[in-house]
Amino acid sequence: MTDTCFRMKGTTLTSIVLEVIGFEPDKFESQLADKVASAPQFFTRSSLILHLATGLSATEFELLVALCRKFNLQPMAVRGETEGLKNTINDLGLADVSQSKFTESTLKSPSSSETEEAVAAQKTPVSKPPSAAQLKPAKVVSRPVRSGQQVYAEGSDLVITAAVSEGAEVLADGNIHIYGTLRGRALAGVKGNAQARVFCQSLDAELVSIAGQFIMHDKVKAACWKQPAQIYLEEDTLRIEPIA
């Protein structure tokens, strides 16, 4: 055993977001009752982020939290229109996650800011799921990628709806999807994303690489030859798996 009693770590978890569009206590209560009744197992004691799409008064907000708790839901953080509710949120032991900097600061170092203490009390720092705007759309190529050509999808996935010829090279920072035969080279996660994968309709590749790890033609030939397949990285080894 060491002398240290605890360690601070960052984590990400999926959570239910309850988006409050309009708050009328009676209506809200009956609708929430219906919702919870539809899947009681799922909702019991599930952690909840309240997203205030509309501004609420302190009393309304307290009532909202009380109603949630009544149905065994556990609100842990609030985001959205939290202006003027800071104190109420604190008093109720919740975290205000309307600022996006929140995600970064919890991961950096523990500090004494009120919000973060509140989170620490909940034991589970919550990062906001990335919003759609943060995702760069995949690069889509609908013509064959010919010998000698190179296609690079910077900061995104690459989707090719045709074949990749021998001597052609396709690269992406994300995943590569090829809805045709892959005869050339495919390099996914070129900036080191080990989660990146290569998917293709027919595997006949010269080379496949993920985050710098690569396999050559002969190894590819031994598995899923000319079959629909996916290639991914597992414990520093590239795996080729058929896709049914």
Add this chain to the structure above:
Amino acid sequence: MAKIIVVTSGKGGVGKTTSSAAISTGLALSGHKTVVIDFDVGLRNLDLIMGCERRVVYDFVNVINKEASLTQALIKDKRTKNLFILPASQTRDKDALTIDGVQAVLDELKKEFEFIICDSPAGIEQGAQMALYFADEAIVVTNPEVSSVRDSDRILGILQSKSMRAEQGKSVKEHLLLTRYNPTRVESAEMLSVADVEEILAIPLLGVIPESESVLKASNQGQPVILDEEANAGQAYADAVKRLLGETVEHRFLEAEKKGFFQRLLGGK
């Protein structure tokens, strides 16, 4: 509106010039006013195959350099009406071709001709890129063997990225012309089949020209093989020209000769 068609391949010796001669003759025979330009500056073969080598006075480079007018340089074909040849220079090299110079010549030709066939040199350098830069359509000549298919693939990539139409965001219409096809050798797996090549290149098939002695004979006689109506190769080129003009013609000569007539008729693709 004149159509500029480049006959190209990447690899040398696959039959670009033979095909350029045959196709331009075929188009002219169908009543379309056609000019065929030899872009192989420095080597000059088209005039030999067209049998007009002794009539070359001025050439393509002379016209580009304004040392001669187009009318002076164009050679009217003796056998086929509506057909003209613009020969290459043998004393210059491919750097003599400039975008502006080629464009000026093509613009002038467009006023008079329905089809402008550009016979590309081998390779992917300056000469080949000049030949394909202004093309509306491309006939990619390929032999049924891996290195030729690879080079054709490469040239298709260049067509769709470095041609003028590609730069304008448009595409060049592609045609596959498979030459020197020998069904017997395909059956014994010595050669790639039509299906193999089509699968790799994924472009529409314009025609399959069987390997034939008549091609060499025609070249040596300076007579486009399409004029040899007896030869398989001549007929296959005639079919290809019809397809180029939009007709639907069944592909012939895909099966080995030893097979029966009905089998050829029913089994052929």
